[in-house]
Amino acid sequence: MDDIYSRAKEYAFKLLTFRPRTKKEIEDKLAGKNYPTEIIRQIVQMLENYNLVNxxxxxxxxxxxxxxxxxxxxxxxxxxxxxxxxxxxxxxxxxxxxISDEEEFEMARRLVEKKRKTGRLNKRKVYAFLRRRGFPKEIVNHLLAEYGWEEAENPCE
CATH class of the missing domain: 1.10.10 (Arc Repressor Mutant, subunit A)
Structure with missing residues (x-):
C-alpha cells in the first residue's frame, strides 16, 4: 500500500510541475490512473495541507x-x-x-476596437465574437449602439 501511495504522490507532484491544479483536477487525474479512493483522498489532503493545491x-x-x-x-x-x-x-x-463592471466593459470595448482596426466590424460577427468571449448581452448591445448599430434581440438583422 505504501508503494501505491508513493506512486500516486509522485504522479500528483508531476502534475503540479506543469501548472497549478484544482482539487478536482488532481482527484480526476489520480482516479484516471485507477488509484484507490482512500489514497486519492490522502494525497489531496496532503497537497492542501502544504498549500500546493488551493x-x-x-x-x-x-x-x-x-x-x-x-x-x-x-x-x-x-x-x-x-x-x-x-x-x-x-x-x-x-x-x-x-472584475468590476467597468473593467469588463472596457475589455469588451478593446476587443471591438481591435476588430475595427482590422476592418472586420460586422454587427453579427462582433455580437457573436463578444458573446463567445463571455460578455453579457447588455454590454454587447451597448457597444453595438456605441458603434452605430441599434440594440436588437436578433443581431443578425
Missing part, C-alpha cells in the same frame, strides 16, 4: 490570466472555473472581487 488561489490566478491575456468576460471565466471543479460560491466571490 482552489481559491487557483481561481484568482485563472481569472487574472483570462482577463489580462485572453480578454474573457465573466460568464466564460465562470464557466471554465466550474468545469475545473471550483465551488460556485467561490467562483462568484472571486469574479465579483476581481
Amino acid at each position: 482552489d481559491e488561489e487557483f481561481a484568482e490566478l485563472w481569472i487574472r490570466d483570462r482577463c489580462k491575456v485572453r480578454s474573457y468576460g465573466r460568464w466564460r471565466i465562470k464557466h471554465e472555473l466550474a468545469l475545473k471543479g471550483i465551488d460556485r460560491a467561490l467562483i462568484d466571490e472571486q469574479v465579483n472581487r476581481l
